[in-house]
Amino acid sequence: MELNESQVGNTLVLRIVGRVDSSVAKQLEEKVRDLIGRDSRIVVDLSAMDYVSSAGLRSFLTLAKGARAKNQRLALCAMRPDIDEIFDLGGIKELFEIFETVDAAATRLT
Amino acid sequence: MTADSPTVDRSALGVPRGWRGWVLLNLAVFVIYSIAGLVVFVVGIGAADTSPIYPPSGIAVAAVLIFGPRVWPALWFGNFFNGAPLFWAPDTSLLTAIVANIGGGTAAVVEALGAAALMRRLSGTWHPFDHAYDAVIFLLVASIGGAACAAVIGVGTFWLTGVTPTDQWFITFVTWLLADAAGIAVFGPLVLAWYRERPFLDRRLAETVAAVSAAVLAIAAVAYATGYPIDYLYLPVLLWAGFRAQARGVTFAAATISAVIIVATAHGIGSFVGKTDDQSFLLVEGFMAVITFTGVLVVAVRAQQRAAEIALEAYNRTLEQRVAERTAEIAEKNRLLEEKEQRIDDDLSLGRTLQAAILPTDFHSFERTSVAAAMRPAYEMGGDFYDVFRIGEKRIGLVVADVSGKGVAAAFFMAVARTMLRDVAMSGAAPADCVARVNETLCTENPIDMFVTLFYAELDEETGEVVYVNAGHCEPVIASTAAGARLLARTGNPALGVIPGKRFDARRFTLARGETFFLYTDGVTEAFSPEGALFAVERLLTVAAAEAGDPPRELLLAVIRSVDAFANGAVQSDDITCLAVRRAGA
Numbered sequence: 001m002e003l004n005e006s007q008v009g010n011t012l013v014l015r016i017v018g019r020v021d022s023s024v025a026k027q028l029e030e031k032v033r034d035l036i037g038r039d040s041r042i043v044v045d046l047s048a049m050d051y052v053s054s055a056g057l058r059s060f061l062t063l064a065k066g067a068r069a070k071n072q073r074l075a076l077c078a079m080r081p082d083i084d085e086i087f088d089l090g091g092i093k094e095l096f097e098i099f100e101t102v103d104a105a106a107t108r109l110t
Numbered sequence: 111m112t113a114d115s116p117t118v119d120r121s122a123l124g125v126p127r128g129w130r131g132w133v134l135l136n137l138a139v140f141v142i143y144s145i146a147g148l149v150v151f152v153v154g155i156g157a158a159d160t161s162p163i164y165p166p167s168g169i170a171v172a173a174v175l176i177f178g179p180r181v182w183p184a185l186w187f188g189n190f191f192n193g194a195p196l197f198w199a200p201d202t203s204l205l206t207a208i209v210a211n212i213g214g215g216t217a218a219v220v221e222a223l224g225a226a227a228l229m230r231r232l233s234g235t236w237h238p239f240d241h242a243y244d245a246v247i248f249l250l251v252a253s254i255g256g257a258a259c260a261a262v263i264g265v266g267t268f269w270l271t272g273v274t275p276t277d278q279w280f281i282t283f284v285t286w287l288l289a290d291a292a293g294i295a296v297f298g299p300l301v302l303a304w305y306r307e308r309p310f311l312d313r314r315l316a317e318t319v320a321a322v323s324a325a326v327l328a329i330a331a332v333a334y335a336t337g338y339p340i341d342y343l344y345l346p347v348l349l350w351a352g353f354r355a356q357a358r359g360v361t362f363a364a365a366t367i368s369a370v371i372i373v374a375t376a377h378g379i380g381s382f383v384g385k386t387d388d389q390s391f392l393l394v395e396g397f398m399a400v401i402t403f404t405g406v407l408v409v410a411v412r413a414q415q416r417a418a419e420i421a422l423e424a425y426n427r428t429l430e431q432r433v434a435e436r437t438a439e440i441a442e443k444n445r446l447l448e449e450k451e452q453r454i455d456d457d458l459s460l461g462r463t464l465q466a467a468i469l470p471t472d473f474h475s476f477e478r479t480s481v482a483a484a485m486r487p488a489y490e491m492g493g494d495f496y497d498v499f500r501i502g503e504k505r506i507g508l509v510v511a512d513v514s515g516k517g518v519a520a521a522f523f524m525a526v527a528r529t530m531l532r533d534v535a536m537s538g539a540a541p542a543d544c545v546a547r548v549n550e551t552l553c554t555e556n557p558i559d560m561f562v563t564l565f566y567a568e569l570d571e572e573t574g575e576v577v578y579v580n581a582g583h584c585e586p587v588i589a590s591t592a593a594g595a596r597l598l599a600r601t602g603n604p605a606l607g608v609i610p611g612k613r614f615d616a617r618r619f620t621l622a623r624g625e626t627f628f629l630y631t632d633g634v635t636e637a638f639s640p641e642g643a644l645f646a647v648e649r650l651l652t653v654a655a656a657e658a659g660d661p662p663r664e665l666l667l668a669v670i671r672s673v674d675a676f677a678n679g680a681v682q683s684d685d686i687t688c689l690a691v692r693r694a695g696a
Contacts, residue, residue: 062514
């Protein structure tokens with residue numbers, strides 16, 4: 001897994017590249033917490049995430065709970081269909097704001 | 111302060127008090143002062159029976175430094191009577207003698223008070239033995255300054271009264287100045303050293319005094335016998351006395367050497383005999399200045415060094431003591447820490463035992479279903495759990511769950527979830543409702559923001575119908591000899607403890623006779639190899655398919671063995687939990 005930060009307009013975008021499983025779950029959680037500390041609105045770009053394991057789903061769940069508890073906005077965008085299905089079946093999707101594209105997320109979040 | 115001899119503070123000595131004490135003190139100083147003056151009179155050199163050194167000046171300065179200015183009457187009268195010969199001098203009237211001696215007495219008082227004041231003001235102390243600076247102040251500034259005052263007043267009075275003729279005033283002035291300065295420099299330190307250091311006389315000091323006296327007399331005798339100028343030999347004696355007995359040794363040696371060379375010079379012996387008496391005076395005084403200065407300075411520098419060494423030693427001792435104290439403190443803290451750690455270990459181990467105890471292990475009561483289960487925590491206490499319990503006559507409740515996080519908090523959360531689910535399910539509620547009610551409780555009573563993924567199923571032993579709810583948990587496996595192994599897909603329910611008021615969907619399928627239903631947590635599929643690869647669902651399915659015909663216990667052990675072989679010694683990072691259920695064959 002690789003994590004790339006960028007700025008789209010006023011919004012901080014975190015792009016996840018590769019696989020998310022238990023070996024990188026901690027790293028992902030820490031990164032998102034760090035970003036949220038700087039900006040309370042974060043868009044996670046999933047267009048390049050090609051696998052998420054059960055432990056990976058737990059990480060997203062942890063992040064969603066954390067963001068809700070602190071009134072921060074964490075949006076997912078550009079999910080591939082297979083990932084979308086995994087999130088859907090894992091009961092994760094309803095915890096996030098979900099957008100088709102990074103731009104849509106950036107526009108709507110501001 | 112010197113290390114070898116204890117020294118006393120001025121104020122520690124019992125100085126007499128009251129007017130009687132004052133009178134006695136002055137009498138005592140007067141007597142000593144006068145005796146010293148008498149000695150000068152007896153051994154005086156030259157026409158006027160004067161001396162190149164005037165010891166009473168040193169005694170006077172020492173007395174003022176020790177007892178304060180109140181001894182001035184002793185000095186005044188002492189010097190007044192030291193001038194007694196004037197009364198018998200020819201061509202001198204009684205009045206002249208009285209006026210001249212009043213001048214001499216006043217000169218002595220001003221000299222002693224002035225020298226003592228200069229010493230105290232400039233060095234801040236009352237003796238010259240601890241610092242080179244104090245020695246320089248005493249020997250140069252205080253002695254010459256005091257003597258200059260005395261010479262001005264004394265010679266002025268003598269000249270006015272005609273005792274000193276006008277053509278003699280300069281030589282008289284110089285003689286007076288140098289003799290008094292030498293007296294202060296040589297005899298002042300002698301008295302101060304003996305006053306300051308205790309005991310008054312010990313064996314070492316007595317030996318030093320005896321040896322110095324003997325050596326000085328021997329050198330003088332050799333010089334007298336041979337006529338050679340060997341006065342430089344006094345210098346090693348002086349330094350030896352200083353190193354051996356510090357201030358008292360060096361001042362005694364300086365005074366003795368001074369006395370001997372004066373007497374010798376007076377008899378025309380030694381290197382200091384000049385063409386005139388005045389030349390002899392100057393030569394003797396020069397030599398006395400050199401030995402006194404050298405001796406006292408050596409003692410002071412040595413004392414300074416000793417003080418520095420002692421301070422360093424004390425500092426080192428303090429440092430060592432501090433290190434020892436800190437070491438002891440750390441050892442004590444470590445001990446407490448170890449004790450604490452031991453207590454925690456004991457508690458955790460007890461917790462692990464309790465946790466294992468609430469998980470069922472005896473499944474013999476199920477006649478048409480064979481069950482096997484295992485939970486292996488990654489840490490002392492796990493967040494995983496499984497449960498198997500009977501619901502009514504023919505149904506079995508099956509649970510596998512995974513609490514987010516690990517350790518004690520996860521174990522508590524697990525105990526709450528497990529107990530609630532079992533209670534609600536045994537009361538007969540439908541699986542979806544059971545899960546919803548547990549979710550509700552976990553959402554409201556969730557202070558540390560945890561959640562649990564859970565798979566709950568009710569198996570009808572007769573029909574094989576399974577009603578299940580997958581709350582965000584990983585997908586169970588159905589294994590059969592005929593169709594191999596397949597996954598039971600997730601159904602879109604979230605984990606418990608996340609969304610309050612959530613409704614959960616239940617699904618159903620039929621477990622055929624001879625088929626095995628395998629539930630697990632992701633500690634199985636996400637076990638790591640040393641290279642960092644995941645065990646993954648594919649490997650699980652392969653093992654399950656291969657073992658599909660065996661009893662559930664065999665299948666379960668095969669899975670765990672396979673995971674362990676894959677991990678190949680890599681640390682288990684997550685709890686591993688498996689539950690296998692097989693319907694009896696047709």
